Amino acid sequence: MALTTQLLHAQYNTDGAYKKPLKEVLTTIEQRFGVKIKYADSLVAGKYVAYAEWRYRNDVETTLSNVLAPLDMKVKKEKDKVYKLSNYEYYRWLPEEGWAELDRIAAQYHNLAEWEQRKQILKADLWKAIQLSPLPAAPNSKPIVTDIRTFNGYTVQNIAIEILPGLFINGSLYKPVNYIGKIPVILNPDGHWEKQRYRPDCQYRCAALAKMGAMAFSYDLFAWGESQLQFKLEDHRRSLSLTIQALGSIRILDYLLSLKDADTNRVAITGGSGAGSHTVLMTALDNRIKVSAPVVAISSYFYGGCPCESGMPIHDCGGRTDNVEIAAMAAPRPQLLVSDGGDWTDKTPEHDFPYLQKMYGLYGKTNLVENVHLPNEKHDFGINKRIAVYHFMAKYLQLNLNAITNANGNIDESGITIEKETALYVFGDKGEKLPSHAIKGFDNLEKVFKAAITKQ
Known part of the structure; x- marks a missing residue:
């Protein structure tokens, strides 16, 4: 045995586990099977494969599974002989697994009476799962407005609402310049995209809905945006974030529906990605919401990769549920699902949407659930997704689509001003206007929340 080989074996066998660096193992697999494995060096740094030589098989798929599964990693085949490495996502199933689970769930009810009974069980369980049954008392304070x-x-x-003592949720309220009487209310929670609700697509959407005749409220995720004056970004990835976001939407709706110009019979919610999950959950929980439009979010084989979507045991409700069944709880209220070919909504028209049509059919209202599928698009809230939402909201909230339509009959957002991020802040450019009694830090939030639910 050559000296170099002896030294290598000595290195790998110090603990008797025959370890090799993951990067070296992946290189061997590439050479042995003639494939390409794409990954960032940071993803494999410091990772080792125990008993590496014994994990190889005669086919690349089995070999990769043997190597990566113990490391909680996986590959996705992008094209012939090209794979992309990522961390394993237990909340992302194979479509066939998700469909089988949805079929199991749906087998529990066969008619409207059985479904209504199931829905009541789910709703009660959901409120308990997010620890908001009963709701904690609302602070006796007025919203802070700019x-x-x-x-x-x-x-x-811009508006900040105190949802628990010292805890604020911040957003911006868009309204039409001229209107008479009461107008619809549309909640616009933010999703997990860079630049939060300050992104152009958020501003376009809310301004367009306002020009059409609604009041549209755009607001931050917990521990995102201005919420970071009170918490760290990593606090968003804690289970309580789901509860705080739900409570925030309830308090926002309480405030907006108290306004003299709010039409309580025309209330809607729309959000994309994680905010799409939130849209479905809030519609299931709150009957005040009459119209919903989750965008690039809902799938029977994806449970949400963030604690703000699945940090609380909402999917354990009713002996296990999933996001599509929760979406069915909106029936027979009008609902639009926007899906695309570049994420976990890629197969929405094949199984999940037909299930929802069947559920709406129990009410004789199959026409009230719609799916706009964009197979060539990816995971975003781009113009075609916004157009689908505009048309749906105009249809069910009696909005004026002509207000954002040009002479050629096309949706035109060019008359909308994209403001700089700081213009959308409530508490000043550097947070200097944050109230002195505002809590800071997740530990303090837990104390305040515990005290609030203990008083119930």
Whole structure:
């Protein structure tokens, strides 16, 4: 045996586990099977494969599974002989597994009476799972508001609402410049995208809905945006984030529906990605919401990769449920699912949407659930997804689509002003206006929340 080989074996056998660096093992697999495995060096750094030589088989798929499964990692085949490495996602199933689970769930009810009974069980369990049954008392404080800014056909005003003592949820309220009487209310929670609700697509959407005749409220995820004046970004990935976000939407709706110009019979919610999951959950929980449009979110084989979507045991409710059954709880209220070919909604039209049509059919309202599928698009809230939402909201909230339509009959967002991020802050450019009694740090939030639910 050559000296170099002896030294290598000495290195790998110090603990008797025949270890090799993962990066070296992946290189061997590439050479042995003539494939390419894509990954960032940071993903494999410091990782070793025990008994590496014994994990190889005669086919690449089995070999990769043997190597990666113990490391909680996996590969996705992008094209012939090209794979992409990632951490294993237990909340992402194979479509066939998700479909089988949805079929198992659906086999529990066969008619409207059985479904209504199931829905009541699910709803009660969901409230308990998120620890908001009963709701904690709301602070006796008024919202903090900024001056109104006027643009082409709409206005914007930033608002912070105290949802627990010292805990604020922040957002911006978009309204039409001119209107008579009561107007619809549309909640616009934010999803897990860079630049939070300050992104152009958020501003376009809310301003367009306002120009069409609604009041649209855009607001932060927990521990995102201005919420980071009170918490760290990593606090968002704690289970309580799901509860705080649900409570935030309830308090926002309480406030908006108390306004004299709010039409309590025309209330909607739309959000994309994680906010799409939130859209479905809030519609299931709160009957005040009459119309919903989850975007690039809902799938029977994806349970949400963030604690704000699945940190609380909502999927344990009713002896196990999934996001599609929770979406069915909206029936027979109008609901639009927007899906695409570049994420976990890629097969929505094949199994999940037919299930929802069947559930709406129990009410004789199959026409009230719609799916706009964009097979060539990816995971975002781009213009075609917004157009689908505009048309749906106009249809069911009696909004004026002509307000954002050009002479050629196309949706036109060019008259909307994209503001700089700081313009959408409630508490000043550097947080200098944050109230002195505002809590800071997740430990303090847990204390405040515990005290609030103990008083019930």
